Amino acid sequence: MWVVKYRKLFYTISGLLVLASFASLFVWGLKPGIDFTGGTLIEVSYGNGNGGASQRPDQAAITSALVSIDPTVSVRPSTTNTGEQEFIVRMKEVNQEEKAAVMTGLSLGGTATTTIKTFDSVGPVLGAEALRKSIVSIILVILGIVLYITFAFRKVSEPVASWKYGFVAVIALIHDVIIPTGVFSILGHFAGYEVDTLFVTALLVILGFSVHDTIVVFDRVRENLHHASAKKPFGEIVGESVSQTFTRSINTSLTTLIALVVLYFVGGSITEHFSLALIVGIAAGTYSSIFIGSTLLVTIAGADTKKGGNK
Numbered sequence: 001m002w003v004v005k006y007r008k009l010f011y012t013i014s015g016l017l018v019l020a021s022f023a024s025l026f027v028w029g030l031k032p033g034i035d036f037t038g039g040t041l042i043e044v045s046y047g048n049g050n051g052g053a054s055q056r057p058d059q060a061a062i063t064s065a066l067v068s069i070d071p072t073v074s075v076r077p078s079t080t081n082t083g084e085q086e087f088i089v090r091m092k093e094v095n096q097e098e099k100a101a102v103m104t105g106l107s108l109g110g111t112a113t114t115t116i117k118t119f120d121s122v123g124p125v126l127g128a129e130a131l132r133k134s135i136v137s138i139i140l141v142i143l144g145i146v147l148y149i150t151f152a153f154r155k156v157s158e159p160v161a162s163w164k165y166g167f168v169a170v171i172a173l174i175h176d177v178i179i180p181t182g183v184f185s186i187l188g189h190f191a192g193y194e195v196d197t198l199f200v201t202a203l204l205v206i207l208g209f210s211v212h213d214t215i216v217v218f219d220r221v222r223e224n225l226h227h228a229s230a231k232k233p234f235g236e237i238v239g240e241s242v243s244q245t246f247t248r249s250i251n252t253s254l255t256t257l258i259a260l261v262v263l264y265f266v267g268g269s270i271t272e273h274f275s276l277a278l279i280v281g282i283a284a285g286t287y288s289s290i291f292i293g294s295t296l297l298v299t300i301a302g303a304d305t306k307k308g309g310n311k
Helices: 007-027 059-066 096-106 124-152 162-191 197-227 234-266 269-310
Strands: 039-047 074-079 085-091 113-122
Touching (some): 007 162, 059 074, 162 269
8 A cells, every 4th residue: 555655655654753852842832830849720701790791801900900919920811612701810829818819819809890710729749749649640641552563463473573563553642642742832831721630631531542542453454464475564464454454543543533623613712722732632633543653663663674684
């Protein structure tokens, strides 16, 4: 199949995307949300008090009213899917006394009618613990996936050892995780996008979705190996396996992406970043399962054959 034939092209595309992601992370890093750094997140909407249209005040006025409490306060306008005008405020962790001052500032001294939709406060200790648990979760998931694939393909030894299927899957998973992380690094620098526990949840979902697609292709390779003649090239077997699963992988991912795109546009600010991370990650995962994971098996088999021939 053409996927195997032009695998170097697909390696180059993925290499450039991963390199750009690492470069962005190295230069700009990620912008952590209050889940990891500690602080207060407030989602507030404004109305005229009579059930009429939203009367959102000027952003600068809200910032000015809160800057005395926290000089680093961030105020961002937002619009819900129902057209309601809101502000999303991020600031340091506030105590009960400061909370009263914040409420006064948000209402501009009582001149504006406010509805507080979210008022979450996270301490720095809880934020550090959330970051640690997030990193551990991702590592444990990847380790579990490697062990499972190695066990599931334990009876496959030629021309690629079973543990190498797990190794290839890890490379594909790193590819699928690093690309959305790089995208959020870029968006964090230019658009103020933050990463939080929902972002980590999205990465875990991406890992599960991506490895599912990869295993489907690998399993078809295993089946075709059992039924193929001894003289049939491994690259041809992999190509046939990709062809047999290609339509299924595309259709499954496409229907999922359609649902996520709808969620991104109508789900509101709470799920906006979550759905965007899933969109980027699942698209990258579909690409890697078809164009990277399977073709890497062919490359590894070719390298092993050359080593065997040189002995």
